[in-house]
Every structure is written in structure tokens, then in C-alpha cells.
Amino acid sequence: MAFLLRRLGFYLAAFIAAATINFFLPRLMPGDPIQIMFSSTGTELSAENLASLKLTFGFVDGPLWQQYLTYLKSIFTGDLGRSIKYFPLPVTEVLGHALIWTVALMGTATLISFTLGTFLGILAAWRRGSVFDVVVSVGAIFATSVPAVVTSLIVLFFFGFTLNWFPTGYSADPALDPAFSLTYILSVLYHGILPMLTLCTVLTGGFAVTMRNNMINLLGEDYIVMGRAKGLSDSRVMIWYAARNALLPTVSSLAIAIGTVLGGSLVTEVVFNYPGLGNILYQAILARDYPVIQGQLLIMTIAMLVANFIVDISYVLLDPRLRRT
């Protein structure tokens, strides 16, 4: 319990630090972001209009510390201002909509690649040195060392343009109205296949290699030899003796993967023009939509922190030694 409380305290501190970076970043950069933001329209704004616009978008004048306090307050009340690109939609609404797509895409891809990768890793370690092991290991090196941009573009080129099997953009047929109907759901699944394929290619190898190496380290342990000597079946030793313990470090790599998945899904979403968080961030950067950029960074940080905390909790659940300290 003390362990979890300490971690919780750290995450709170980390969150405030991230929020602070988030606040000062645009203000430290050369030029007034607010001026840049409104000058993009090309027309000259009167000081009066500028002031009222600033007010609408939730910018406060006054000394920096006062702006900072207002900002902190707005974060904890969940008010992130209004988007400039999608005015007058509030940032929370723009991000909330995108979040659903990203979570669905990312969540499924992570789940598939974690399961598949772990399974491949267990088998590869069990038959270490066999053809299967070599294929999995070399395949994993290849899949994990190719940048996500490259994987996305190659998948898009072959399956989207050359073979023409799958759509090359959007999360669903734009002609269809979002509704809970069979046609719409099928369309969403059809459009999701390529981004999903890309993300799974990018992620599976990493999980497989981690699991394989953990397993190999464990297979030399005495209790594995003991299990075999007792005459337990291979599958029993493999799953319940070795894999179960090897899974622990893999869970922590899952937390690292959240950062990767966020990054990887960003690139994949941009390439496939998928309306998720990554794409929204990209569009916001192009449009200099500062409120959305700030909100986005905040959401991604929260996602990282929550993921890390869940891993901490699962560590306590999986590893009894941590419960005693």
C-alpha cells in the first residue's frame, strides 16, 4: 500500500511538472503565440478585437504567475478552452471525439500484438535454436527496426494503392452517417484493417523478443528442471512454470509500449488519415491551434501516467514480494 501511495505521489508531481512544461513551452518560444495564432488570418486586428478574441479563447492577461494559476485551475476543472480550427467547439469535445477512435484502434492493436507476441515468444524460447525460433527472432528484428512511417507507407502502397483491396483513408465511408447500424460498423472495420495491420506489425516483434529473452533466462532455473524431473507434461512446465514468471517483466514493457503506441499510432493515423488523437495533434500543429495542442499533450501525459500506475498495481498483484515491503 505504501508503495502504491508513493507512486501515486510521484505521478501527481509528474503531472504537475508536465502541465507546467505545457504551459511554459509556447510562452518561451520566440514570438507571441497569440499574435501568430490570430495573424494567420491575414487581416489586421484592432487591439480591442484581439483582446476580446483572447478572452473567448481563454487567454488571460496579467503577470505570468497569475496566468499560470488560472491555467492550473482550468486543468483541474477540465476546461481546456476552445479550439481555433474547429471553433466554437471546446477542446475537450474535439479531443473526446478523437480519443474514441484512437483508443479503439490502439487498444485492439496492443491487445492483439501483446497476445500474439507473447505466444510467439514463449514458443520460440521453448524451442530455442529451432527453425521456428530463428524465423520469429529474425522476423522480430526486421519488424521492430523498420520505422512506423515506413511500415505505414509500404502497407498503404501495397494493400491500398497497388492491390486496391482496402480504403486508403478515413475511419469509415464518409458517405455514411455515423449510426449503430450494420453497414456503418462493417465500414468501420473495413477501414480499420490497414492501420491495425500496420500497428500490429510494428508492435508484435517487440513483445515477442521480450518474452523470448525472459523465458530463456528462466528456463535454466532449478524449479523448471524440477518440474521436468517430476515428469510434468511439457505444456504444463512451459505455461505454468516458465511463462507465468516470464510474463512479469513483459507487463512492464507494456507500459513502455503505451508511449510507443501513442507515437506509432500518431504516424499511422496521419498516413491513413484516421481521425484519432495523433491526427488531431498533427492538424492542430499545422493550423497552430495552440489550445488543442496543449490539451492533447496533457491527455497523452495522463494516458502515460495512468498506464504506468496500472502497471504498478498489476506488479503488486503479480509479485507477492512487493506486497510485503
Added chain:
Amino acid sequence: MQPLIAGLVRNRKALVGMIILLIIVLIALAAPLLTEYDPAARVGRPHQPPSAEHWLGTTRIGQDVFARLIYGARTSLAVGFGAGLLITVLGTALGIIAGYRGGKTDEAISFFTNMVLVVPNLPLLLVLASFIGQASPLVIAVILGCTSWAWGARVTRAETLSVKQKDFVKSAEMMGEPRWRIMTFEIFPNLISIVGINFIGSVIFAIITEATLEFLGLGDPKTVSWGMMLYNAQKASALSVGAWWDILTPCFALALLGIGLSLLNFAVDEIANPRLRTGNSMSRWSALIRSGEGRL
């Protein structure tokens, strides 16, 4: 150091990786000898398929793709190794200082390190690059170096903690060696394989991230690099007009360089692992390089 080099020569993965890297470095160095075209100039008609005149075709505005490919290799390698070096130096120095000094210094550095670790890297880089605007390769390398050292620092610290308990460090302390000397000459040489893995991993990460940032349009348009090639090709809708040579060339170049470096990295890890039985921190770090930060 000696067993590391001997092991690298004998390891097949290392050999293949080394050959790939060497070929790319040689091509990058010999770029002016291999092509007569200026990579930035308009030298042909737009979007010509590969021919005897233009080995890999031309871009939308008539630049020679092969010339851009081999000159672009210089940028990728320079950013990769420059940023990789910066990341490694920062991470190693902070890790050793935190691990060896302990106490308040350790607490401060570790807290800072963990803080940097939980801020999502790519989105932050994107935002930084966009605020700076048209980031040149040098700027990208510096931003990468300053934001990506945390994993190296954490792993180096964990290793330092175990090396510091060894007798030779204790005896150096007894003899009154200064602390900086113990850190640089007693502890650092024993961390060389971890530093090596950190370095290669960081190079891979930097190359991939530079290409990603440029692909997303945050680079300086005048740069000749693989990331800018991807960006320009994508902007010219190379895929939908069927100009596959324009976009697949930088794709395969990046993939090849990534594979070469990863093979080297795996090899260093394989050679170093039997001696480094620290378990968790190590496997977390290897996992990071294979599945983690480098994969953007």
C-alpha cells in the same frame, strides 16, 4: 572492451549489421563520386520512372532520386550519430553520478529522470519542433539529445549501483582516488557494454525520429534527407499517381539502416548479457530498444 570486440567479430548478426552500416557510410561519403547530379537541383522532367539516365527516377519537381538518396544518407547518419552521442553522453554522465554519489544527488537526478520518462516523447518533440518552426537537422539533433537521455540514465544508474560495490572500487576509494577519477576510470569502463547498447539504440531512435518529424512537415524544406524525401513524395501524392520510386526509395533506405543498426544492437546485447545478470533493469532496457522508444 577486448571481449566485446572479439565477440562482435565472431557474431554473425554483428557482421551483417556492420557490413550494412559500412556500405551506407561509404556511399554517403562517396556521394559526389557516385552521381553527377546536384540533389537539390531540377535536373529532369517531373516524375520520370527509373531509367539509365536517372537510376531511381525523378521527383515531382524533377530532382534526381538517386542523388537525393545518397546525399540524404549523410544527413541521416550525421543526425543519428550526433544525437546518439549527445543522448549517450548525457545519460551515462547523469546515471553514473546519480548511482555513485547516492543520497540527495541521486534522489534529485532520479526524480528528474523519472519525470522525463513519463512525458510522451514524440508528441513533445512534435510540439517543440513546430514552435521552433522549420527545424534544421542540427536543431532536430539537439532537441532529440536534450529530451531522450532518460532511459540511458536510469539503466546506467542501476548498473553503477552494482559496480560500485565491487572490491576494486572500494580499494580505489581507500587509496584516496578523487571521485571524478573513480567515476571515469574505475566505473565507466565496466559499463561499456551498456553504454554501447544505449548508444546504438539512441542512434536508431534519432534516425527514425528525425525522419518522422520531417515526414510530418516539421523539417526545413531545403534539407536533403530521407525524411524530407518522404515528406515531398507524400505531398506530391506519389503513391496515388503511381510514382512508387519516389516514396519507396527512402522507405527502403530507412528500413535497411534500421535493420543494420538493430542487428548490431542485438549482437552487443547477446555478447554482454552473460556478464550482466542484473535482471530487471537490463531487460527493461533491451525491451525498450526493441519495442520501445526507437519504434516511433
